[in-house]
Each structure stands twice: as C-alpha cells, then as structure tokens.
Amino acid sequence: MSISCPSCNTNFIVSKEQIGMTGRKVKCSQCNHIWYQQADLDEQQPPIISNHHTAKNASTNENNKIFLTKGANLPVLLPPKTPQHSNILPILLFSVIILLLLLLFQEKLNIPALYKENDNILTIGNIHVEQNKEIGQIKVSYQITNNSDRDVTIPLIRVRLLDKKYVTVKSYIMHHKNIKLLPKQHIDIATNLDVVPRSSELLNIMLGNGLDLILH
Incomplete structure (x- = not known):
C-alpha cells in the first residue's frame, strides 16, 4: 500500500x-x-x-x-x-500477594509487633465484660495505664471476639489518638459492642498502629 x-x-x-x-x-x-x-x-x-x-x-x-x-x-x-501504568501492575500484584501471605500465615511467621506491648509502656487491665443477650450487645470496660516517664498518645485499640477455636468472629477498632496520657496516668474506657455473634466465647484487646492490627 x-x-x-x-x-x-x-x-x-x-x-x-x-x-x-x-x-x-x-x-x-x-x-x-x-x-x-x-x-x-x-x-x-x-x-x-x-x-x-x-x-x-x-x-x-x-x-x-x-x-x-x-x-x-x-x-x-x-x-x-507501552502504557506507563502497565509497568506498575506487576509491583502492585506482588505487594498484594505478600500482604495476603502475611495475613494467612501471621501466626506461623511469628511477626513481632511494631508497637511493643512487652515494653510495658502502656498496659491494659481491669477488664470487665457485661453481656446483654436480649439485644445481642456486650459492654467492655478496661483501663489503660501509662507506665513510662513521658507523655504517651493512645494508639489504636482493637477488641476481638473469638470462638472456642480462637478464630476471630468479630473485630472492633476504636480511635483514641487525640488522648494523651501523662506519666503514670491511667484512663478508664467503656465500649459497647453491637451485633455480637452467638459463637463468641473469648475476648482479646490489643493496642497498636494500623500495621500491627493488620498483621496480628
């Protein structure tokens, strides 16, 4: 032609x-x-x-x-x-696969928490649970204490409900980032958990940042 x-x-x-x-x-x-x-x-x-x-x-x-x-x-x-975004797709796909593997095998990999609870900077105690079976609601009361000698901002708080096999059936995340605890100060927090599954047998409370709560 x-x-x-x-x-x-x-x-x-x-x-x-x-x-x-x-x-x-x-x-x-x-x-x-x-x-x-x-x-x-x-x-x-x-x-x-x-x-x-x-x-x-x-x-x-x-x-x-x-x-x-x-x-x-x-x-x-x-x-x-070649479209420029096509070069980014393999990287995004690889990142998603790695994240899924971390979520699936987090217990076997024994990934350490970035927010180290073992340092005892912030501790959780005085946990009380009140259950209202008629409306399927649980009220959880607990105390967070700052054991350090400096001011500490409260990180994310996650409350998990687990069944008899320690499988998470419901998870709640609370934001209290605007609260700062002075040295040796404590704060009492009460949280109402709605739509509680009937299979819930155990309760777990954890402090951490966003990545900690995803990987643990």
Whole structure:
C-alpha cells in the first residue's frame, strides 16, 4: 500500500502487515514528521518498484525489523508505546500477594509487633465484660495505664471476639489518638459492642498502629 507524509508529501510504499489492521504511528524519514496512519483494508498490495529507483534510508527497530523492497521508499515505523501504568501492575500484584501471605500465615511467621506491648509502656487491665443477650450487645470496660516517664498518645485499640477455636468472629477498632496520657496516668474506657455473634466465647484487646492490627 502507498502512504504519503502529510507534511512534505513524500510517498512511501509499505505492506499491509507493517501498518496492521488497526493502523499505527509512523515517522517520515525525510522530514521526521510523525502521524498516525490508518490501515486501508480495501487497497491491494502495490507491485514492486523497478530497480533503477534509489531507496531512501529508514530507521528500524531491532525488535521489529522491516525488510525493504528494493527501490521502495519506506518511513520509520514507530513501535507501539507501552502504557506507563502497565509497568506498575506487576509491583502492585506482588505487594498484594505478600500482604495476603502475611495475613494467612501471621501466626506461623511469628511477626513481632511494631508497637511493643512487652515494653510495658502502656498496659491494659481491669477488664470487665457485661453481656446483654436480649439485644445481642456486650459492654467492655478496661483501663489503660501509662507506665513510662513521658507523655504517651493512645494508639489504636482493637477488641476481638473469638470462638472456642480462637478464630476471630468479630473485630472492633476504636480511635483514641487525640488522648494523651501523662506519666503514670491511667484512663478508664467503656465500649459497647453491637451485633455480637452467638459463637463468641473469648475476648482479646490489643493496642497498636494500623500495621500491627493488620498483621496480628
């Protein structure tokens, strides 16, 4: 098929296979003008040009070699651009797989908490549970104490309900980040837990940041 540069009107002869069914972006080898060439599905392949014509040089991509017809003008066929976001997809997919593995095997991996409760900076005590079976509600009261010699902001608080097999059946996360405890100070907190599953047998309270609560 024959195509013409819209800028300098130089004519080129290419095959339908090079342009493709949906067209492609091409670059003029004479004036470097770039345009999108639509495929002409009705045009028949032109005959080979006689040998006495001089071929014009054309740049080719190593991964997409172009075989020149002797004596034919040929533009530079630009390789299709790969969308930039497609390079990010494998990284995102890998990150999601790693996160799922951490969630599934967190107990076997024994991942340490970033907010170390073993440091005894903040401790939870005086836990009391009152259950209202008629409305399926539980009231949990507990005390958080700052055992350090500095001010400490209360992190996220997660209350989990577990069944007999220690499987989490319900989880509640409370935000008290605007509360700061002075050294040796404590605070009493009461939380009402709604929609309590009947299979709930055990209760667990944990302090930590967002990543701690995801991994533990």
